[in-house]
Amino acid sequence: MESFFNPKSVAIIGASAVPGKLGHEITKNFVKYGFKGEVYPVNLKWDKILGLKVWRSVLDIPNTVDLAVIATPAKSVPKIMEECARKKVKAVIIISGGFRETGHKGAVLEEQIVRVVKKSGIRVIGPNCVGIYDAVTKVDTIFDPPSRLQRPSAGPISIIAQSAAVGAGLLEWLDQEEIGVSKFISYGNACDVNEADLLEYLGDDESTKVVILQIEGFSDGRKLIEVAKRVTLKKPVVGLKTGRTRTGGRVARSHTAVLAGRDEICDAAFKQSGIIRAHTCEEALDFAKALAYQPLPKGDKVLIFGNSGGTAVIASDFCEDLGIPLAALKKESINRIKEIFPPHTIIQNPMDLTGDVTSENLGRALEYSVSDAGVDCVVLLVQFQTPLLSEEVVDIIGEVSQRFPDKPFVFGGVGGDYTLKLARMLEKKYRIPAYKCPERAVKALWALIWRSKYLKGREAQI
Amino acid sequence: MESFFNPKSVAIIGASAVPGKLGHEITKNFVKYGFKGEVYPVNLKWDKILGLKVWRSVLDIPNTVDLAVIATPAKSVPKIMEECARKKVKAVIIISGGFRETGHKGAVLEEQIVRVVKKSGIRVIGPNCVGIYDAVTKVDTIFDPPSRLQRPSAGPISIIAQSAAVGAGLLEWLDQEEIGVSKFISYGNACDVNEADLLEYLGDDESTKVVILQIEGFSDGRKLIEVAKRVTLKKPVVGLKTGRTRTGGRVARSHTAVLAGRDEICDAAFKQSGIIRAHTCEEALDFAKALAYQPLPKGDKVLIFGNSGGTAVIASDFCEDLGIPLAALKKESINRIKEIFPPHTIIQNPMDLTGDVTSENLGRALEYSVSDAGVDCVVLLVQFQTPLLSEEVVDIIGEVSQRFPDKPFVFGGVGGDYTLKLARMLEKKYRIPAYKCPERAVKALWALIWRSKYLKGREAQI
Numbered sequence: 001m002e003s004f005f006n007p008k009s010v011a012i013i014g015a016s017a018v019p020g021k022l023g024h025e026i027t028k029n030f031v032k033y034g035f036k037g038e039v040y041p042v043n044l045k046w047d048k049i050l051g052l053k054v055w056r057s058v059l060d061i062p063n064t065v066d067l068a069v070i071a072t073p074a075k076s077v078p079k080i081m082e083e084c085a086r087k088k089v090k091a092v093i094i095i096s097g098g099f100r101e102t103g104h105k106g107a108v109l110e111e112q113i114v115r116v117v118k119k120s121g122i123r124v125i126g127p128n129c130v131g132i133y134d135a136v137t138k139v140d141t142i143f144d145p146p147s148r149l150q151r152p153s154a155g156p157i158s159i160i161a162q163s164a165a166v167g168a169g170l171l172e173w174l175d176q177e178e179i180g181v182s183k184f185i186s187y188g189n190a191c192d193v194n195e196a197d198l199l200e201y202l203g204d205d206e207s208t209k210v211v212i213l214q215i216e217g218f219s220d221g222r223k224l225i226e227v228a229k230r231v232t233l234k235k236p237v238v239g240l241k242t243g244r245t246r247t248g249g250r251v252a253r254s255h256t257a258v259l260a261g262r263d264e265i266c267d268a269a270f271k272q273s274g275i276i277r278a279h280t281c282e283e284a285l286d287f288a289k290a291l292a293y294q295p296l297p298k299g300d301k302v303l304i305f306g307n308s309g310g311t312a313v314i315a316s317d318f319c320e321d322l323g324i325p326l327a328a329l330k331k332e333s334i335n336r337i338k339e340i341f342p343p344h345t346i347i348q349n350p351m352d353l354t355g356d357v358t359s360e361n362l363g364r365a366l367e368y369s370v371s372d373a374g375v376d377c378v379v380l381l382v383q384f385q386t387p388l389l390s391e392e393v394v395d396i397i398g399e400v401s402q403r404f405p406d407k408p409f410v411f412g413g414v415g416g417d418y419t420l421k422l423a424r425m426l427e428k429k430y431r432i433p434a435y436k437c438p439e440r441a442v443k444a445l446w447a448l449i450w451r452s453k454y455l456k457g458r459e460a461q462i
Numbered sequence: 463m464e465s466f467f468n469p470k471s472v473a474i475i476g477a478s479a480v481p482g483k484l485g486h487e488i489t490k491n492f493v494k495y496g497f498k499g500e501v502y503p504v505n506l507k508w509d510k511i512l513g514l515k516v517w518r519s520v521l522d523i524p525n526t527v528d529l530a531v532i533a534t535p536a537k538s539v540p541k542i543m544e545e546c547a548r549k550k551v552k553a554v555i556i557i558s559g560g561f562r563e564t565g566h567k568g569a570v571l572e573e574q575i576v577r578v579v580k581k582s583g584i585r586v587i588g589p590n591c592v593g594i595y596d597a598v599t600k601v602d603t604i605f606d607p608p609s610r611l612q613r614p615s616a617g618p619i620s621i622i623a624q625s626a627a628v629g630a631g632l633l634e635w636l637d638q639e640e641i642g643v644s645k646f647i648s649y650g651n652a653c654d655v656n657e658a659d660l661l662e663y664l665g666d667d668e669s670t671k672v673v674i675l676q677i678e679g680f681s682d683g684r685k686l687i688e689v690a691k692r693v694t695l696k697k698p699v700v701g702l703k704t705g706r707t708r709t710g711g712r713v714a715r716s717h718t719a720v721l722a723g724r725d726e727i728c729d730a731a732f733k734q735s736g737i738i739r740a741h742t743c744e745e746a747l748d749f750a751k752a753l754a755y756q757p758l759p760k761g762d763k764v765l766i767f768g769n770s771g772g773t774a775v776i777a778s779d780f781c782e783d784l785g786i787p788l789a790a791l792k793k794e795s796i797n798r799i800k801e802i803f804p805p806h807t808i809i810q811n812p813m814d815l816t817g818d819v820t821s822e823n824l825g826r827a828l829e830y831s832v833s834d835a836g837v838d839c840v841v842l843l844v845q846f847q848t849p850l851l852s853e854e855v856v857d858i859i860g861e862v863s864q865r866f867p868d869k870p871f872v873f874g875g876v877g878g879d880y881t882l883k884l885a886r887m888l889e890k891k892y893r894i895p896a897y898k899c900p901e902r903a904v905k906a907l908w909a910l911i912w913r914s915k916y917l918k919g920r921e922a923q924i
Contacts, residue, residue: 020849097816101771102806143817144847150878163772164817165845169876169899176878216775242772247788248779251812255771280901281776281876309563309717310625310704313678314743317710326709344564350713354559355605355626383627385606387482414631414743416612416638437631439742 001193001201003090004125005183006137007066008037011058011089013080014072014096015041017049022095022143023071024049029140033151036137038063058087065089069131069141074098077127078112085120093141094126100189101128101255110191117192129188130164133171135181136207142168142184155180156209156292160198162187162216163255166242166281170212173285178428179292182208194219196227203231210292212284213275214240216252218261225273232274233458236291236451239275240284241266274454276447286433286440287447293431294408296452299376301327302445303369304350306381307357307389311414311438312350315379318442324449326350333372337365355386362389363396370404377448379441380411380432384422394422398430408448410434412441463655463663465552466587467645468599469528470499473520473551475542476534476558477503479511484533484557484605486511491602495613498599500525520549527551531593531603536560539589540574547582555603556588562651563590563717572653579654591650592626595633597643598669604630604646617642618671618754622660624649624678625717628704628743632674635747640890641754644670656681658689665693672754674746675737676702678714680723687735694736695920698753698913701737702746703728736916738909748895748902749909755893756870758914761838763789764907765831766812768843769819769851773876773900774812777841780904786911788812795834799827817848824851825858832866839910841903842873842894846884856884860892870910872896874903 016023099110131141135154152175161167164186243252278284411434423434435441478485503511561572593603597616614637623629626648705714740746873896885896897903
């Protein structure tokens with residue numbers, strides 16, 4: 001599997017000199033953005049592509065080839081696979097579509113590929129996929145150019161995606177939110193390497209702290225559960241199963257030719273194996289960010305803390321929806337905080353210090369309330385817009401959070417550009433994941449609590 | 463009510479010369495950002511504020527006062543209200559907190575205000591609110607400075623918010639998304655003017671095309687339903703009821719002193735009166751945007767159209783969740799489209815033209831499929847990143863949508879900066895509301911379908 005992500009040499013079969021063609025864009029990725037290995041374009045037509053000598057066949061390449069990327073019409077792929085096998089290529093990514101997902105004729109072609117795989121032991125990702133983006137080694141088979149599909153720098157989250165578009169969307173969001181990515185894999189039809197193989201690999205990958213797994217169906221459900229059970233003991237896995245419904249399942253069948261399966265079964269499988277289930281693309285990213293940045297809470301008692309009553313009401317609703325109880329603050333904690341404020345300020349959980357609070361007093365109240373032993377985790381709902389809060393409130397909050405390294409914090413204040421700027425500072429500098437609204441912050445916290453409970457349950461079994 | 467939104471003269475009681483103080487920021491809003499009427503700061507301490515003469519009492523002002531804004535400590539407010547009544551001020555916005563929401567003492571103060579209201583006929587918004595922002599007249603009592611809380615320009619959506627923070631957050635989002643706002647009202651404790659009064663007013667306000675109503679509880683549920691039943695015949699109302707749960711309801715009680723009420727009752731009341739219920743802040747805005755920009759569909763049959771299978775699977779899931787059936791395309795439509803593409807392309811609904819499609823072919827396929835009489839509305843899932851699509855695809859899609867003025871379109875392709883740029887063009891130029899992901903696009907379309915069905919049901923009753 002290492003040859004997929006860190007090959008010393010790559011052959012690009014179907015390389016092209018014409019900008020816009022898949023084979024051109026992929027070649028460019030390897031030539032222009034820092035890939036360290038050898039690059040061998042293969043094509044019958046051109047002599048040079050982007051300054052590189054072009055080979056007529058993978059068999060003509062004088063050196064060993066670790067990875068071959070195939071971007072040629074479907075019907076040519078079986079023969080090319082034979083050649084790759086003869087060349088003893090270790091790993092192949094087949095970008096081309098036109099296989100099992102298009103009907104009988106395509107399925108026959110795909111079977112021919114599988115036969116080569118079985119005979120030769122060569123490993124294949126695809127067909128019908130965009131392949132791999134590795135932010136460190138710069139293996140990048142994504143044919144959409146970086147000006148249109150932005151590539152994140154190195155970060156803690158890896159993505160395994162059956163759908164290229166969904167996976168690539170998540171990948172771009174990781175860049176937009178400046179989170180970064182470790183490895184991105186779009187695996188398409190999974191004729192050989194499937195989601196379970198990839199999950200197993202990422203389970204042992206040190207640079208991957210969290211895995212997002214987007215699937216439309218199970219290639220081998222039993223194996224996935226078994227692998228996930230092991231991997232989730234080591235690191236969090238967020239599962240986004242699409243094709244949940246009858247309609248969605250039918251559509252998935254014509255997309256990646258998978259059997260979507262009954263959703264109750266998927267739900268049970270995820271729960272059993274410790275995969276945290278997300279129900280939307282945004283949830284998948286929200287969960288992964290919280291899991292990458294924050295510790296797991298020891299318990300599930302939440303403190304809702306801020307200077308706004310309205311967002312606290314929303315957070316409370318979502319806590320109840322998700323079974324997260326509000327922490328009961330001790331009398332001593334409440335009295336310590338009461339001393340800071342004028343007598344009419346109500347000190348309770350949720351704590352609404354109102355629009356009059358200063359940065360300093362907000363920091364003290366946060367310190368005193370989080371230090372309460374009954375508080376396991378914190379939803380921050382600070383509205384930064386109020387005139388009495390200075391920008392320093394970001395550091396004040398951040399420093400308090402650092403004094404409680406075993407209590408996770410999430411941020412869910414609502415606002416515009418100024419709010420986003422400060423929220424981003426909180427996230428970049430103090431790793432407090434920031435969300436656009438309280439609903440999403442609470443749901444992300446739920447993911448941390450869910451995992452904490454799951455791990456306790458597994459420990460109890462052992 | 464007109465005096466709240468278009469006063470010829472405003473007294474700001476509790477005006478201050480100290481930047482950061484509420485009374486300063488509010489005065490500045492009226493002085494600096496284009497308010498056309500007279501401004502009278504009232505304060506005992508200063509002689510000039512921002513170049514304006516300061517009056518000792520509203521009674522000293524030599525001219526009539528249409529609107530008074532009060533930002534003084536709670537205990538001073540009843541006496542000021544008496545003075546406003548004597549001065550025959552028409553409307554008062556009480557920004558100050560410290561009333562019913564803080565317990566018995568505050569409730570007594572609030573009752574004193576209500577007594578003045580009843581005696582004098584003066585209308586009051588608040589207390590415990592941020593008041594009004596009118597994008598046209600520039601009445602702006604929001605004490606958070608524009609550098610921290612951005613003000614939208616004029617647009618089709620109005621916001622009635624019980625929670626200042628939630629309402630202001632939505633307001634800022636309207637600016638970030640360049641949608642604009644008509645009127646924003648944060649009404650707090652609703653000691654006089656309540657959500658029903660405001661809804662009634664906005665129902666007749668020509669510049670308001672859609673209303674977002676965020677409430678924590680009902681001041682007068684029966685009246686709200688009765689008003690909403692009339693208003694929703696004229697324009698869409700999106701309801702965001704927070705404090706849905708037992709926990710949330712309890713928190714709401716200590717926030718705005720309302721009775722949150724049982725959620726089933728709220729749900730039934732909304733359904734009966736045609737208020738489209740949103741369950742999160744983001745949904746409220748998503749729905750309002752679709753309702754502001756797109757026509758209502760004649761039926762509920764959806765076409766899912768794009769160049770990505772993965773997002774089509776997600777959209778299909780959410781269509782089934784929300785009871786939206788996929789349109790069955792006629793044979794003739796399918797055959798017309800098949801002629802454009804190579805034989806292996808599968809033409810069906812959802813339509814996935816795959817990553818190889820060109821802008822021109824995508825446009826033709828869209829035209830042919832939307833013209834099918836079985837299609838009532840469209841979810842566009844175009845992944846703009848693919849190399850063969852040019853930027854002109856935005857105009858191609860937009861122009862097709864304009865040829866079908868009675869079929870609503872929503873956009874839900876996922877991506878990063880490039881995708882957002884093109885999606886924003888689609889939204890700005892062609893009023894196709896663009897969402898970050900298919901889930902949100904489908905939900906927004908649901909809001910259009912829901913309203914269409916509601917109106918048909920009401921018509922049938924008449």
